[in-house]
Structures are given as structure tokens and as C-alpha cells.
Amino acid sequence: MADARLEAIARECRVQIIRMLTHAGSGHPGGSLSVIDLLVALYFGRLRHDPKRPDWPERDRVVLSKGHAVPALYTVMAEAGYFPVEELITLRKLGSPLQGHPDRTALPGIEAATGSLGQGLSISLGLALGLRMRRSPARVYCILGDGEIQEGQVWEAAMAAPKLGLPGHGLDNLSVILDYNRIQLDGFVAKILDLEPVLAKWQAFGWTVLEIDGHDFDQVQKALDQAEATTGPVIVVAHTVKGKGVSFMENDPEWHGKAPKPAEAIRALRDILGVPEAAWSDHLARHPAQRAIVDELAALDKQ
Amino acid sequence: MPAKASRAAFGEALLELGATDDRIVTVDADLSKSTMTAAFARTYPDRAFNLGIAESNMLGIGAGLALTGKIPFVCSFACFVVGRFETIRISVAYTNANVKIVGTHAGIAIGEDGYSQMGLEDIACIRALPNVPVIQPADELETRQAVAWAVEHQGPVYLRLTRQSLEPVCPPGYRFRLGRWLVLRPGTDVTLIGTGGTVFNCLEAATRLAADGVSAEVVDAACIKPLDEELLLASAGKTGHVVTAEDHSIAGGLGGAVAEALAEALPTPMRRLGVQGFGESGDAKGLYAKHGLDPAGIAGGVRKLLGR
Numbered sequence: 172m173a174d175a176r177l178e179a180i181a182r183e184c185r186v187q188i189i190r191m192l193t194h195a196g197s198g199h200p201g202g203s204l205s206v207i208d209l210l211v212a213l214y215f216g217r218l219r220h221d222p223k224r225p226d227w228p229e230r231d232r233v234v235l236s237k238g239h240a241v242p243a244l245y246t247v248m249a250e251a252g253y254f255p256v257e258e259l260i261t262l263r264k265l266g267s268p269l270q271g272h273p274d275r276t277a278l279p280g281i282e283a284a285t286g287s288l289g290q291g292l293s294i295s296l297g298l299a300l301g302l303r304m305r306r307s308p309a310r311v312y313c314i315l316g317d318g319e320i321q322e323g324q325v326w327e328a329a330m331a332a333p334k335l336g337l338p339g340h341g342l343d344n345l346s347v348i349l350d351y352n353r354i355q356l357d358g359f360v361a362k363i364l365d366l367e368p369v370l371a372k373w374q375a376f377g378w379t380v381l382e383i384d385g386h387d388f389d390q391v392q393k394a395l396d397q398a399e400a401t402t403g404p405v406i407v408v409a410h411t412v413k414g415k416g417v418s419f420m421e422n423d424p425e426w427h428g429k430a431p432k433p434a435e436a437i438r439a440l441r442d443i444l445g446v447p448e449a450a451w452s453d454h455l456a457r458h459p460a461q462r463a464i465v466d467e468l469a470a471l472d473k474q
Numbered sequence: 475m476p477a478k479a480s481r482a483a484f485g486e487a488l489l490e491l492g493a494t495d496d497r498i499v500t501v502d503a504d505l506s507k508s509t510m511t512a513a514f515a516r517t518y519p520d521r522a523f524n525l526g527i528a529e530s531n532m533l534g535i536g537a538g539l540a541l542t543g544k545i546p547f548v549c550s551f552a553c554f555v556v557g558r559f560e561t562i563r564i565s566v567a568y569t570n571a572n573v574k575i576v577g578t579h580a581g582i583a584i585g586e587d588g589y590s591q592m593g594l595e596d597i598a599c600i601r602a603l604p605n606v607p608v609i610q611p612a613d614e615l616e617t618r619q620a621v622a623w624a625v626e627h628q629g630p631v632y633l634r635l636t637r638q639s640l641e642p643v644c645p646p647g648y649r650f651r652l653g654r655w656l657v658l659r660p661g662t663d664v665t666l667i668g669t670g671g672t673v674f675n676c677l678e679a680a681t682r683l684a685a686d687g688v689s690a691e692v693v694d695a696a697c698i699k700p701l702d703e704e705l706l707l708a709s710a711g712k713t714g715h716v717v718t719a720e721d722h723s724i725a726g727g728l729g730g731a732v733a734e735a736l737a738e739a740l741p742t743p744m745r746r747l748g749v750q751g752f753g754e755s756g757d758a759k760g761l762y763a764k765h766g767l768d769p770a771g772i773a774g775g776v777r778k779l780l781g782r
Contacts, residue, residue, distance in 0.1 A: 228543070275569050282541065284568040287560055293531045294565055297538015297546075300523070305542070324561065327531035335523070 174216075174388040181211040184246040185416045185443045187259050190464055191242055193436040193471060195263040198271065201426040203243040205352035205385070205411040206235075206314060212391040213312055214247040222252035225279035229309050232282045232298050236291020237316030237350060238272040239428070244281075245269055253280045289322025291315065292347065296328055299345040300335060310399070311345045318355030321364050326376070332404040333377030346398040347378075347406040350385065352413035358424045370408060378406050385409025416443045433472035437465055475614055477639040480670070481578040483617035484635055485510025488547060491625055492518055497545045498625065501525065503532045508637075509549035509578045529554050533561040537571035545572060545625055552577025552593020552634055559599050566630050567603040574624045575600075578635040580610070581721030581749070582765060583671050588755035593634070598726025600632045601699050607652060608699040610634040612673035613642045616696055619650035627652070634670060634698075636721075638758055641674040643694060655702035657709070661691035664715040664776050665706075669695045669728050672719040672747075675762070678769035679719075683776055690776060698728050706732065707740050715779055716744040719772050721762075724748035745779040747772060 184207050192198040213233060214220075220230045235244050242262060249256045254268075261267035268278040272286025283294045295313035302309045319325065335342045351369070353360050360366060373380045379401050383390040391409070398405035413427070414420030417439040431439055444461065446454045455462040492498045492514055499521040500511040506524055515522030525532045529550055536548035548555065555577050556562065566573045580593045600608050609624070609631060611617040617635070624631045643658055658673070659680050668676035673694045680690040691709055695702070695718075710716050716736060718729035729746030736742045749765050762768040766775055 283537065283571075284564050287564040290530075290534050290561055290565045293534020293561075294538040294541070294569075296531075297535035298541055299538070300535065301539040301542025301544050304520070304544070307542075324530040324534065327525075327528035328534065331525050331528065331531055331535070 177211050177215055177388045180215050180250060181208050182443060184211060184243065184250060186440055186461070186464065187246040187249070187256065188242045189417070189431060189436050189439045189443065190468065191245070191259045191262040192430040193433055193468055194260040195430060197263060197430050198242055199239040199428045200417070200420055200431065201354060201413040202237060202240040202316060202350070202352065204415045204417060204420065205413045206237065206240045206350045207243040207246070208386045208388065209314060209348055209350060209391060209409060210243050210247045212388050214251050216388070216392055217395060219309065222248070222280070225253060229307055231309050232311045234282050234285065234291045234295045234298070234311065234313045235273060236285050236313055237288065237319050238286030240316070241273045241286070244273065248280050288316065288319040289324040292325055292328040295345055295347070296332055296335060296342070299342050303342065303344055309344070313345065313347045315347060315349050317349060317351045317353060317360055317366060318363070320349070320366060329373065329376045329378065342404060343402050345404055346395055347404065349406055349408045350411050351408055352411045354413040354422070354424050354427060356427050373406050378404050381405065381407045383407060383409050385411035386415060418442050433468045436468050440465065475642040477641045478614040479637055479639050480611050480614070480617040480635040481510045481637060483614040484576065484621055484633070485513055487618045487621040488514050489517060491622060492521070495545070495625060496521065497543060499523065499539060499544045499546050501532050501536045501539070501546050501548045503527055503529045503550050503554070505550050508551070509576060511547065511549050530558040530561045533558055533573070534565045536573045537565040537569055540571040540573045545574065547574045547576055549576040549578065551579040551591060552596040553591060556593065556596035556599050562600070563603060567606050570605060570629060572629060574631045574633060576633045576635060579637045580634045581636070581671060582753040582761040583636060583638045583721055583758045585758040585761060586755050589753040592753040594723045594749055594753055595726070596634060597698055597722050597728065598730070601726065601731060606630045606632050606699070607697065608632045608634065609697055610670040611650070611696050612668070612670055612694050613640045613644055615642065615644045615648055616650060619648065620696065623650050623652070636671045638671060640671060643673050643677060650696060653697050653700040653702055655697065655705045656694045657691060657705070658694050659690070659692040661689040661713065663689045663713055664691070664717060664780060665693060665709040665713045666690045666772070666776060667693045667695050667716065667718045667728065667732060669698060669720050671721050672767055672772070675767060675769050675772055676719055679772035679776065682769060682773045686782070688776065688780065688782060695728055698731060701731055701735055703735055703739065706735060710736060710740055710742045714742065716742050717747065717772070717776050717779055718744070719747040719767055719775070721767060722748055724750050743779060745775050747775045
């Protein structure tokens with residue numbers, strides 16, 4: 172089922188992801204585009220947070236463990252009001268708080284430094300434990316990449332989480348989402364080091380496992396509702412498409428960690444906005460904000 | 475005060491501080507009987523987490539707890555906890571999480587268990603991180619002071635502790651301060667800087683040297699990062715010779731840090747005493763003698779430098 176409001180926000184975020192990566196000249200479009208719908212679902216459909224008070228102690232926490240997808244996180248944070256959208260194009264530039272991978276000390280609202288893969292789940296367990304100890308109503312959301320769970324530390328944390336759920340500690344304030352886009356830097360996950368049977372692995376470690384289409388907002392919300400109602404840790408395995416929304420990036424390992432060139436970026440925007448080539452000029456004439464972005468990207472080409 | 479292992483003094487200090495400060499929690503990886511947090515865990519079971527033999531996860535959970543306002547002491551043998559350097563680097567240091575990392579069983583002084591259990595490169599690793607002070611107390615009093623300081627300090631800390639007992643060296647009323655060293659014995663011919671388990675041996679070496687007419691100024695460098703550059707330069711300027719003695723790899727530890735500071739600010743003839751090569755099984759006394767870290771070895775190192 173479509174959620175028009177979330178779809179519109181996600182579309183705008185995809186535009187900004189392409190825009191900021193093109194300005195930066197480097198970065199990770201594939202995983203940013205696969206995870207963006209999950210982040211939009213969280214930030215605009217779920218989180219108890221206040222962008223004006225990023226240090227509010229009772230806020231829900233999002234730990235983007237697959238830190239290379241941080242452009243997606245920056246776009247939802249900007250759209251939510253943590254900082255001006257215009258700052259997005261400072262991504263990866265000297266002096267910008269928008270570091271190439273998340274830096275908690277640089278940007279309020281980032282909960283932990285991530286990007287060195289495999290560490291975010293442990294931090295999330297610690298956050299969940301600490302919040303539970305002071306009976307905070309806040310929830311912790313941790314997003315893992317599929318390639319990321321090849322890291323051993325993930326399984327140390329996976330083994331610990333159900334045991335920390337014993338009386339006295341209590342750990343049912345954590346929802347984990349796996350962005351299962353099936354591609355890692357060197358190629359297809361199944362060819363590099365297959366994760367399957369991934370559901371059975373998490374189940375064997377004591378987790379409740381839910382499986383959804385990670386681009387279907389209705390399924391995401393229902394799964395997170397169910398996770399919240401479940402005792403003990405839950406992982407939502409979200410099937411996603413790497414590069415989702417840009418036809419020439421979808422399911423192509425080449426777009427894991429390569430920024431589009433300006434001309435490619437403009438093609439990508441047209442894809443994201445779903446406008447046929449013949450109608451593109453008319454469309455831009457009717458949408459001055461999008462026209463400005465296209466002009467800005469075209470100008471980059473001339474530099 | 476009788477001799478006491480700094481890990482034991484740490485466990486007692488934590489137990490006392492925990493009574494009045496419920497932000498303090500312990501995080502262990504199946505070595506709480508050895509890191510001496512077991513008593514804390516018995517007394518405050520709701521504030522003690524034993525995560526099994528999984529040090530990376532232990533560090534990450536410590537970071538998460540710190541980000542909710544807890545003050546976690548994350549404890550294991552120095553080699554095992556610092557062995558998870560990448561997790562320390564990102565989850566603790568770069569995140570600037572208020573985690574107190576405690577590495578016990580520092581150095582060859584653990585003896586019989588052999589190299590795989592000896593923390594010998596931990597100072598070098600942690601010293602490379604921009605925001606993590608490296609603290610190694612020399613006796614019970616200094617350990618208690620350092621633990622209390624670590625609770626109040628906002629930000630990550632690395633505390634390096636010994637398995638073996640340490641003779642008291644600090645005067646009553648001593649107060650630990652970040653970046654401040656302590657002159658335990660004034661002298662004029664050589665500055666002899668020890669840390670942790672070698673400080674007492676430096677004092678013993680100074681007594682031997684005095685018998686030969688060599689006046690050694692003995693310094694307790696509990697704070698390996700940041701160094702007390704003011705004291706170092708004043709003492710080195712006065713004596714003209716510097717010897718460091720540490721139960722750590724000769725590379726990258728206290729001696730390395732002192733050499734770096736002196737080379738830039740006041741080039742001074744110096745000699746670094748420390749562990750060369752891998753450690754090995756054996757009795758602690760024999761190992762200290764082999765590596766020149768016992769009183770005779772330290773005195774010998776000083777004589778070599780002075781040419782006497």
C-alpha cells in the first residue's frame with residue numbers, strides 16, 4: 172500500500188542524495204538508495220525525536236551501522252529540520268559537519284561514529300541497556316548492512332542480545348533492521364560470502380525474525396509495530412534493491428561506491444522523478460526548485 | 475600501606491565509588507575475577523554486565539551505555555581489550571564516548587602465562603588516539619586517585635593496571651592530576667622515569683646508584699598521555715640525562731613518548747629500558763632481570779648512559 176506523504180519525502184531525499192554525492196564527487200549511492208525508504212519510515216513515521224533538541228535524553232536513537240550510507244541519513248535529518256537542506260552539498264568538503272562517514276562529534280543528531288563496519292549493533296545494545304536502566308521510554312533502531320554482517324562483532328552482539336533480555340536487564344526496546352540489498356563493494360554478496368540461510372542464523376541466535384519488502388512503507392511500519400510488541404530482540408530482514416530508484420544504478424555493484432558525474436546525475440534525477448525524456452523540459456519549467464538543482468549540476472559539469 | 479596489585483586497588487576503589495555514584499557500571503568479558511570487578515558485580519548486580527568472551531562487543535556495549543549517561547568501566551587483560559583496537563578507535567574514541575577502558579595484567583610481570591596474555595603494545599596503540607589519556611598508577615594510593623579522577627573526567631580514559639603487587643611509593647596526601655608527574659626522589663645527574671610496576675625498581679636503582687656517587691632524580695610518570703612536559707624539560711635540563719623504564723614494548727611506550735618530546739624541545743642523551751622482542755613464560759623476577767627492568771638492570775642502564 173502506498174503512503175503518498177512518505178513516498179514524496181523519499182523521492183525528495185533521493186534527489187538530494189544524488190545531488191550531494193555529485194557535488195562531493197565520491198561516496199556511496201547504491202546503499203544510500205537502498206536504505207532511504209527505511210530511514211524515511213523511521214524519521215517521518217515513527218521516531219519520538221525533536222530536531223531542535225538533538226540531545227533530548229528521551230529521544231529515540233537511530234544507529235546507522237552501515238555508515239557508508241550516511242548521505243541517506245543526512246537527507247532525512249535535513250528534511251526533518253536538524254540542519255538546513257542547503258548544507259547537504261557540503262558533504263565530504265573540508266570543514267563540513269557532514270563527514271564522509273558519520274561523526275557524532277561533528278553533527279548533532281548523529282548517535283555514534285560508524286562506518287567501520289560491524290560495530291553499530293553493540294553500541295545499540297549498550298544504548299538500549301542504558302535507556303532501560305533509567306526506565307526511559309526511548310527506543311533504539313539499528314540498521315545493519317547485509318555485507319556488514321560478515322563482521323564477527325555483529326555475531327558477538329547477536330549472541331548477547333537475547334541473553335541481556337533476562338529479567339533485571341530487559342532489552343525489548345531495540346529494533347534491528349537488515350538492509351538486505353545483496354550487493355557489497357566487491358560484488359554480489361552471494362558470490363563473495365553468502366549469508367544464507369540468513370533468517371535461520373538469526374533465529375538460531377535467539378532472535379525473532381521478520382521479513383519484509385524494505386521499499387514498502389506499509390510493510391515497514393507493520394513490521395516495526397510487531398517488533399515493538401514482541402518480547403526480546405527482533406530483526407527485520409528488509410529486502411531492498413541496491414541503487415533503488417535510479418534504473419542504471421539498480422542491482423549494479425559498480426554503483427556501490429562511485430559518485431555519478433553531473434550528466435549521469437541529471438539522468439538519475441529524471442529516473443527518480445519518473446519523467447519521460449520527452450517531457451523533461453516541460454516538467455522542469457513547471458518545477459523551478461528541481462530546475463535549479465539540474466542547472467546547478469549542469470554547471471558542475473562545466474567546472 | 476602494604477604492597478597491593480593495582481588491579482586489586484582498582485576493584486576496591488570502584489566498589490567504594492559505586493556506593494555513592496550509580497552512574498558507574500562495569501562491563502566484563504569473563505575475566506571479572508581477574509580484573510577485580512567481581513566484588514562490584516556481586517554488590518551491584520544490576521550495574522554489572524558480563525558479556526562472555528567477546529571483547530569487541532564489550533567495548534561497543536560500553537560505548538552505548540556511556541552515551542546514555544552511564545560511566546562504564548570496560549575491563550579485560552590489557553592485551554585482549556586493546557587487541558580490539560578498531561572498536562576502541564571508532565566506537566569509543568571517535569564517538570567520544572565516556573568509557574573507562576581498563577587493561578589489567580600489564581607487561582611481562584604476569585610471568586608464567588607467557589606472551590599471549592601480556593599487555594605489551596597497549597600503550598603504543600592507545601597513545602596514537604587523540605583523545606584518550608593513558609594512565610598507569612604505581613601503587614595503591616595512586617590507583618585509588620586515578621580511578622576517582624577517571625570517574626570525574628568527561629571522555630574516554632585508558633587505565634593500565636598490574637597483576638603483581640606494587641610497593642607503596644607515593645607520599646600520603648598525594649593527588650593524581652592529569653598530565654602531572656611526581657618527583658619521588660630529587661637528584662642531579664640523571665632523570666630516571668618509571669611508570670606502574672617499574673617505579674619502585676627505579677627507586678631501588680637510585681639507592682644503588684647513590685652508593686656509587688650517582689644522583690638520580692626518580693620520577694613517577696603515572697600519566698603517559700599527556701606527558702608532564704614541564705616537569706620533564708625542567709628535570710632533563712637540570713640533569714642532562716634521561717632514562718625511562720617500563721614494562722611495555724621498547725617501541726611506542728613511555729620511552730617513545732619521552733624521546734619524541736625531548737627530541738623537539740630539548741634534545742637530551744637518553745636510554746629507553748623496556749621489553750625487546752616477544753615476552754615469554756617464566757618467573758616475573760627472572761623476566762625483569764632478563765629485560766633489565768629490575769633494580770640492577772635499571773642501575774646498569776643508567777651507568778651505560780652516563781659512561782660510569
